[in-house]
Amino acid sequence: MSLLQVKGLHAHYGKSHILHGIDMEVPEAAIVSLLGRNGSGRSTLLKAMMGLVPPTAGSVTLDGQTLSGQRPFDICRQGLGYVPEERLVFPNLTVEENLAIGVQKGAPGAHRWTVEEMYDYFPRLRERRGIRAGYLSGGEQQMLTICRSLLGNPRVLLIDEPTEGLAPRIVDVVMEVILDIGRRGVAVVLVEQKLTIALKVAQQVLVMGHGELVFLGTPAELDAAPDVRRNWLEVA
């Protein structure tokens, strides 16, 4: 059985029906890239899994435990981590204080992360540990947001467009970190606009269109499916 299972998931914003019955599975320690054009429903799917947008039908289970219907905080505590598109830092707290808030002792998770490991991933954050997060660059805030989520020791980490707006050098660092997270046994669902990156890091690729899954396969299979790329990914 897969670690994370999503079955027949629907979600609405008011009367707008956004997710139309999503079925997906995330195996233990797998990196799954979730692709699609803007507005296809990728962020809504992550939010529905987290309970931030309560699903109107369907279920989300983690290791056999039903998450759907629970509050985001409880879902997080059971091992689903989330890095939203908007960078979430406490601007008036230092880098170190932001990290300290993220630390969960005794939480589930394949790996118990430490603040030192976060500084090893992103030495720039170590250099700036005493600086208030509000003074960090966008890229540094993105790193800090990822670290805070990791320190909660998730079993599955949902990451929404982590490289958006980052300099190419930082994009490479973030990608290396995502690969390392997978090597340590944490599963990752990655929403990533840059196709080359999404295909490079993932073992499995899902493509969404209009709130439905329109493709499921390996990166090689997507590479060999120009019609899927043309119809659902490339911007006309």
Ligand SMILES: Nc1ncnc2c1ncn2[C@@H]1O[C@H](COP(=O)(O)OP(=O)(O)O)[C@@H](O)[C@H]1O
């Ligand atoms: N808070 C919201 N209220 C109403 N509609 C929304 C909201 N957020 C997103 N949508 C709509 O839901 C659809 C899917 O959006 P989203 O999940 O953000 O797509 P993606 O992340 O793939 O770009 C879009 O049509 C978008 O306009």
Ligand SMILES: [Mg+2]
């Ligand atoms: Mg989005």
